[in-house]
Amino acid sequence: MIETRQLTKRYGELTAVDGISFKLEPGRVLGFLGPNGAGKSTTMKMIAGFLAPTSGSASVCGHDVVDDAIAAKRMLGYLPEGAPSYGEMTPHRFLEFVADVRGLSGAKRTQRIDDVIERLHLNGVLEQPIETLSKGFKRRVGLAQAIVHDPQVLILDEPTDGLDPNQKHEVRALINAMAKDKTIIVSTHILEEVHAVCSRAIIIARGRVLADATPAELETRSRYHQAVSLTAANVPAAKEALSKVADVAAVEIDPQDHRITAFPKPGRQIFVAVNQALQAQGVAVSELQLESGRLDEVFRTITQGSGQEARA
Amino acid sequence: MSNIVTVFKRELSSYFATPVAYVFIVIFLLLAGTFTFYLGNFYERGQADLLPFFNFHPWLYLFLVPAVGMRLWSEERKSGTIELLLTMPITMWQAVVGKFLAAWAFIGIALVFTFPIWITVDYLGSPDNGVILASYIGSFLMAGAFLAIASCISACTRNQVIAFILTVVVCFAFLLAGFPLVLDFFSAWAPQGVVDAISGLSFLDHFASISKGVVQLRDLIYFGLTIAFWLYASAVVIDLKKAD
């Protein structure tokens, strides 16, 4: 379990994290979203016990990260931003070192190390100095290091950055598999990842929480929520037909692929009505889709909106 | 304790993971030999002791110990591994001491490799082996004191070159604390008590006193306190500066 209360970090004049409070229960994966410089990494560093908060507090499984630091750190696996590791060591030696510091020993130690090597596909690079590994492999070594002691709480700062699509998929599967009994925070810039792994998303900008909801709830804030998109050979006819549907607020045509999108009036469902209207007008449609909402658009609206407020 | 051992082992093996360690040891031995045999007139003196050898140790350490110590913390900060190390369940104190001991042991290993010189004098004459042993202990303690200073200064910056240069300067001041060069600087404005205290800080005096063959408690305490002080300062500096 992770809890933060009015967590704040100042660097001189700059307030990097400004009173962030949340509580996360086991079995939940929290996605941390926000533009560059929003304060995601700084928040994670404070929860991981690396930086002391300027004010406010954070606790991991009930242990305050400042007053009871060692106990909190024991509960925790942490992948810092950029996945740093000792470059001159081999992944094997590095994992052994981490296992030792984490207090693993004997058969358990061997078994856990073998397990993470297997899960992150490190077999081929085990005896190669980490500094000579590719970026993606370095990241995987960093991930392996974070989970080698099977911690109850995981903090992963951009865990899939630099991974190839197969590995992204595997790491997401790994996070999902661990999610059942652990408390996990991941930060990411990849919005599809929020869908794939997170049960909750917090969007922050300029150190403040701007949204805190499930990914599905965030999508309902999108203009595209419940919109209907379709591709038709006869675009003008299709547009004409859609405009006549009572609950359609607007119809837009994508200038590139000429895909047509009909937006509903607030709170209305238009899928059935649109379908009927198209059939009634005899418009041939090659593809028709009900949109659930677009996170990237929600992200933009929320974070850029706040920027203007803050400046004003 | 076991955490200190784990950090110590990782750190020490990292010295030997690159050729730098071997280069360092070779340079150390070459310089020690050169100083002793050419500048110290080892043979010409016709005396069976290692005085010329040990006399040069402070000056050898002045450059070689900062070279070993400069990477202690600057590298951790530069590569970001400090974030890894300090978010593991170990205390700051364990990290500082473990890393320091590893670097100290490394210098100890280099020192041990100078044993052929001891064997040589033992073969050529009959030296006072007690004095030689005491000098080795004194030399090792002095290296520890230099290294503790290096640890603290390397915690101040992520640039190893700056760490090296600053450490040399500070170590130089400590070496010469008993000499007019340093004392005159203070005697102009500081009260006599302070000047005396500063002259008591001289590494050279304490080293010379040990290498006479008597390992006195006050010299041991002196080096012990110096190391403890600078390591404590390292921990404070790391805590203050780790964010940037």
Ligand SMILES: Nc1ncnc2c1ncn2[C@@H]1O[C@H](COP(=O)(O)OP(=O)(O)OP(=O)(O)O)[C@@H](O)[C@H]1O
């Ligand atoms: N050591 C430091 N000294 C001064 N300012 C800092 C320091 N570290 C971070 N900052 C500032 O704090 C703010 C938040 O940084 P942070 O690294 O938490 O952002 P982030 O959300 O992780 O961004 P990104 O998506 O780029 O990783 C930024 O404006 C950054 O410049």
Ligand SMILES: [Mg+2]
């Ligand atoms: Mg970041």
